[in-house]
Amino acid sequence: PRSPLKPVQPPKPAGASQRKTQKTRGAALPSSLIKCIFKHYAKMPVARETYRIVEKSSEKYFKQLCCDLEAYVNHAGRKTVEMADLELLMRRQRVVTDKMPLRVLIERYLPLEYRKLLIPVATSGNKVIPSN
Amino acid sequence: KRSSMKRTASRNTLRKIIKTQKPQLRIAANADLLVRCAVHLSFLVFLNRLAEEARTNAFEHRSKTIKAEHAIAAAKVI
Numbered sequence: 001p002r003s004p005l006k007p008v009q010p011p012k013p014a015g016a017s018q019r020k021t022q023k024t025r026g027a028a029l030p031s032s033l034i035k036c037i038f039k040h041y042a043k044m045p046v047a048r049e050t051y052r053i054v055e056k057s058s059e060k061y062f063k064q065l066c067c068d069l070e071a072y073v074n075h076a077g078r079k080t081v082e083m084a085d086l087e088l089l090m091r092r093q094r095v096v097t098d099k100m101p102l103r104v105l106i107e108r109y110l111p112l113e114y115r116k117l118l119i120p121v122a123t124s125g126n127k128v129i130p131s132n
Numbered sequence: 133k134r135s136s137m138k139r140t141a142s143r144n145t146l147r148k149i150i151k152t153q154k155p156q157l158r159i160a161a162n163a164d165l166l167v168r169c170a171v172h173l174s175f176l177v178f179l180n181r182l183a184e185e186a187r188t189n190a191f192e193h194r195s196k197t198i199k200a201e202h203a204i205a206a207a208k209v210i
Contacts, residue, residue, distance in 0.1 A: 028145075028149065029145055029146075029149070029175075030145070034179070037176065037179050038179055038182070038183055041179060041180045041182075041183035041184065042183040042186065042187055042198055043183075043187065044187060044190070044196070044197065044198060045196060045197040045198070046197060046198040047197050047198060047199045047200060049199070049200040050186070050198050050199060050200050050202070050203045052200070053200050053203040053204055053207065054179075054182065054203055056207075057182065057203070057207040058175070058178070058179065060207075061175065061178050062149050062150075062153065062175075063153055065171070065174065065175075066149075066150055066153035066154045066157070067153075067154075069150075069154070069157065070154050070156075070157055073157065079156070079157070079158050080157075080158040080159060081150075081157060081158070081159045081167050082167070083166050083167060083170060086167060086170035086171065086174065087170075089174065090170075090173075090174050090177070093174070093177075093178075095174065095177050105173060105177065106173060109173055109176045109177060109180075110169065110172070110173055110176070114169045114172070114173075117166060117169055118166055118169055118170070
């Protein structure tokens with residue numbers, strides 16, 4: 001039999017409220033990550049309220065990005081996002097230009113494990129990774 | 133210093149962001165990783181641009197720290 005002293009299961013208002021806020025906020029990158037990246041690129045002291053602005057603008061950035069991607073994908077008559085759409089997107093943002101190809105950007109910005117995925121590398125056994 | 137910065141984002145989060153914005157969009161299964169890496173890349177480039185713009189703004193105002201108004205002005209430009 002259950003002992004009467006056993007603590008009652010505490011109600012979980014914390015979890016419920018967390019879920020609610022997540023729903024209203026939607027999915028977003030962790031603010032600590034945004035802060036970390038921004039701080040790194042800024043190379044100078046950053047006021048605390050600035051991060052709020054940065055977060056807000058990155059939210060808007062993602063919204064815009066999704067809309068653009070949708071337009072490109074629809075234009076190509078597809079329903080799935082492909083690599084070419086991303087490249088086109090960055091070309092439109094003037095991030096990828098003739099002088100600054102996508103490869104260079106990948107090499108400059110992404111950590112090694114992502115770079116390996118994006119840039120085909122010939123490995124031993126005459127295999128090229130990634131295969132697709 | 134460069135290596136100390138965390139540059140990897142949770143891919144699942146990136147996927148979720150796209151999903152919440154555009155639920156009908158699908159990401160090619162084989163290109164899944166690549167696409168999310170590229171989304172992450174474009175985001176990094178965006179943050180870099182924003183930071184540099186904000187920095188020049190701060191310099192113009194002879195401020196030693198990047199304040200909110202500098203970031204707002206930078207966000208409008210970009």
